[in-house]
Amino acid sequence: MELAKTAAVPEEGKAVSGRSPLPKNKIFTKQNVICWIIVSVPLLAFLVFNGFTIIFSILSMFGDMEANRLDTLKWNNFANFLRIGEDIGTIWQSIKVTLVLTLAQFTSLMIAIIIAAFLSQDVKGTRFFQTLYFIPYVCSSVAVSIMWMVIFGWNGGLNSLLGTDIDWLNNMENPSTLTWAIFISVIWQAPGYGIVMYCSAFKSINPALYEAAELDGANAFQKFWYITLPGISTITFFLVLAGITAGLTTFDAARIMAPLSWDGYAGPENAGLALMYYIYIEGVQFGNMGYASILSWILFIVMMIPSVYLIRKRILSLEDL
Amino acid sequence: MEEIVKAKANRRIPVAKIVTYLVMILYTLVLFVPFLVIICTSFTSDYELGAYDFHLFPYEWSGEGYELIFTLDPNAVNGVPSLLIGFFNTMWQTLVPTCVSLFVSALVAFVYSKFRFPGRKAFFLANVFTMMLPLGAFGFVGYLFYVNIGWVGGARGLLPLIIPGLFGSAGTIFFLRTYFDSGLSNEVIEAAKLDGANTVQLFLSIALPLVKPAILAQFLFAFVGGYNSYSAQLMYLYNDKSLWNLQLALSELTGMLSEGNGYNNARCAASFISMLPLIILYISMQKYFIEGINIGGGKE
Numbered sequence: 001m002e003l004a005k006t007a008a009v010p011e012e013g014k015a016v017s018g019r020s021p022l023p024k025n026k027i028f029t030k031q032n033v034i035c036w037i038i039v040s041v042p043l044l045a046f047l048v049f050n051g052f053t054i055i056f057s058i059l060s061m062f063g064d065m066e067a068n069r070l071d072t073l074k075w076n077n078f079a080n081f082l083r084i085g086e087d088i089g090t091i092w093q094s095i096k097v098t099l100v101l102t103l104a105q106f107t108s109l110m111i112a113i114i115i116a117a118f119l120s121q122d123v124k125g126t127r128f129f130q131t132l133y134f135i136p137y138v139c140s141s142v143a144v145s146i147m148w149m150v151i152f153g154w155n156g157g158l159n160s161l162l163g164t165d166i167d168w169l170n171n172m173e174n175p176s177t178l179t180w181a182i183f184i185s186v187i188w189q190a191p192g193y194g195i196v197m198y199c200s201a202f203k204s205i206n207p208a209l210y211e212a213a214e215l216d217g218a219n220a221f222q223k224f225w226y227i228t229l230p231g232i233s234t235i236t237f238f239l240v241l242a243g244i245t246a247g248l249t250t251f252d253a254a255r256i257m258a259p260l261s262w263d264g265y266a267g268p269e270n271a272g273l274a275l276m277y278y279i280y281i282e283g284v285q286f287g288n289m290g291y292a293s294i295l296s297w298i299l300f301i302v303m304m305i306p307s308v309y310l311i312r313k314r315i316l317s318l319e320d321l
Numbered sequence: 322m323e324e325i326v327k328a329k330a331n332r333r334i335p336v337a338k339i340v341t342y343l344v345m346i347l348y349t350l351v352l353f354v355p356f357l358v359i360i361c362t363s364f365t366s367d368y369e370l371g372a373y374d375f376h377l378f379p380y381e382w383s384g385e386g387y388e389l390i391f392t393l394d395p396n397a398v399n400g401v402p403s404l405l406i407g408f409f410n411t412m413w414q415t416l417v418p419t420c421v422s423l424f425v426s427a428l429v430a431f432v433y434s435k436f437r438f439p440g441r442k443a444f445f446l447a448n449v450f451t452m453m454l455p456l457g458a459f460g461f462v463g464y465l466f467y468v469n470i471g472w473v474g475g476a477r478g479l480l481p482l483i484i485p486g487l488f489g490s491a492g493t494i495f496f497l498r499t500y501f502d503s504g505l506s507n508e509v510i511e512a513a514k515l516d517g518a519n520t521v522q523l524f525l526s527i528a529l530p531l532v533k534p535a536i537l538a539q540f541l542f543a544f545v546g547g548y549n550s551y552s553a554q555l556m557y558l559y560n561d562k563s564l565w566n567l568q569l570a571l572s573e574l575t576g577m578l579s580e581g582n583g584y585n586n587a588r589c590a591a592s593f594i595s596m597l598p599l600i601i602l603y604i605s606m607q608k609y610f611i612e613g614i615n616i617g618g619g620k621e
Contacts (some may be wrong), residue, residue: 028440035438039429043444045488049466050459056469057462068468105418115348121341129345131607136352137612138603140549140595142568146575146592147359150585157358159376188355193614200615213383249457252551256572276552279461284556297464303455310453 048175057293059065068289089277090270091295097254098275100179102247104186109239110186113195113232117224119195120202130199137192145256148185169257175268182253182272190246197235205231241306248303251276260285275299356593363387363589364557370585386586387594393587395577396570398563404591406563407570408598414479414566418486423540425489427497431528434501435510452491464556478557479564493539500532503591538613541606548599571595 011274017267056070061080066072084091115133119126136144150156152168159165171177218226251274258272260281266273273281275295358377362370363386365379369528382437433445463481467473472480481548505528513527529536551568558564565573575591578584 003519031436032438035432035436036440036444038432039441039444039448040426042429042489042491042494043447043451045485046491049463050451053459053463056465057459060465068465070469071467106411115344118341118344121337123338123341125345129349130611131604132605133348133352134532134610135600135603137550138545138599140551140568140571140599142549142551142572143592143596146571146588147355149579150362150589150592151355152356153585155370155375156362156585157375157377188352191607196611196614245455245457249460251460252568255552255555256576259576276460280552280556284464285462289462293465296458300455300458303458305516307453307455 007253048248056307057249057289057296061297062289068180068287080288080294083291084294089111090273093270094273094275094278097179097182097271097273100183100251101186101250101254101274102199102244104183104250105190105243106240107183108187108190109194109236109243111189112198112239113236115191116198116202117197117228126199131197132197134192136189139189141189141252142256144189145182145253148181148188149257152181152184170268172268175271176259178267178271182250182257182274185253185257186250190243194239197239198232201232201235202228241262241310244306249276250274250300251280255280341518350511359593363586363593365586367584367586371583386590388586388595389578389584389587390574390591394574396562396565396573403562403565403597404567405576407565407567410564411548411567414482415550418483419540419543420489422489423493423543425487425534426493426539427529427536428524429489430494430497430522431501433494435497435507435528445457448491448494452495460552462558467557473557475561477566478561481557482553495540497532497535500535501528504531531576533597534609534612535616537609538616541610541613544602545599549610565596567619 025191033155059070059073060282062075062078063073064076064079065074074261087205119133149169153298154167166177168177168181205228210223213223213227220234254266254274254277258267258277260266264281266281267278276299279295279299354444361377361379364382364384366383366385367389369380369383390404391402394402394404433441433448464473467481471477472484474541509527509531510523513523518527549568550566551572554569555565555572558566558569571591575588578588578591
């Protein structure tokens, strides 16, 4: 309620110049303090909940714990790190699966561009189809994965459609069919968001550009290449980054479609072992949080590469705020 | 002259249009045949599924699948099927943090937008920075922190799911701030102040209603995200069936049913009725969903 009495909403001139209307020696006014408190809330929460997680995960990498309790942490001569060497085959397998699932995000992006390009044609009913195409996006990846498990499963329809008799999800001869089944479930679901975004991006391109290009004798491909693609570059950039993040952290679909077997495999020859799934199995199910922390940090560092690029771009564009 | 050109265009077969419709219909089939398969399977009896080769439409329609998931549920608590418990848990576990967080985010965004205070820019940069960090990688490592502060086990497992989400989200703050910057002019504020409104009234009765479309968009997507959330509940609530959310209940139920290849009808039924509420919500509010992506998507 203090805020109400003392808050001064900046007048127009002051708001533009950004200068404080108060003398310099009076920084700790009631208004400023209240502003600080309010804007600190999300930042402090972020620091507490993520900061401690990060600190705890660093500590846990260097020792063994009982029941994940840090007070039982015992130095173990880098045993967690040495395990990476022994475990390199599994890690490599999970990296391969994760890359396939990241590829699924890129494929979804391609599908989104193509479908949105068709939806932007001057024909009736595009709005209706756009609405339909977004439906898979609001479905949970758990339910969608179950749906695809049934379709890929025994007597589920795919085999009778293709005239084959393959156990896609448990294929001992070629385990990777499971990985590609997860891939399919992702590209079935993911394009909806991109389709809607690209539709509005296509609409925002100035039609005069196309007319001018037509006068210059440009064909459809040239128009797409020289006008449409540059016009959607910002949204593509955002969707690529979001896709990389989503792809590298795929978990739900992997966990549902490749349930952990009694002997500790995620699908035949770990064909469903996405990196996040491996981290879950090691850290939460087997209680090796130290090792799971190392894997998480590897994933984090890989994901930081595009993020750093984004942060630089974003902070540069914030200069005028 | 113009008439002739038009007439000529009409006579030509509209190849581009036909191709466009073909692609749109083909893609519709790609997206909806899988739905059709599970809907039809969910209405086929287990006996029919086992005795005959795959056929899309059941020879005899049967509600057995839907009966099974409510009567033969091994995860039922006191006779209440886990999907039902899951649905109600999902509702409150999603709505409480979503609403509180949206309110906090809007307040913070309002302060960033309409108040000048020392360090404002630095605070905002910090906010943007937290938004960009790819902390998804630490999703499961968070467990370590919450175990050590005693927030795991039984009902305490709810704490890590709800408490961290109450303090606003950096992305929403960023998004709503641009809204206050452009949608709430200082003239409006001045006029309201002349009418005797204080800052709290200003925020609640003028600022919030002005950004209603933006808040609604954020709410819808947060709600969809919460409804479909799975990994965090799997991690923190697994041991207490009465707290499971819908996705966890669904995955556990279908996981048990799938042992031994039977009960495909029940798995399809469970999966379909879990998707249905959001599909209905989306269809009835599709305008706001699409608008929400259009106004905010490119900025996040």
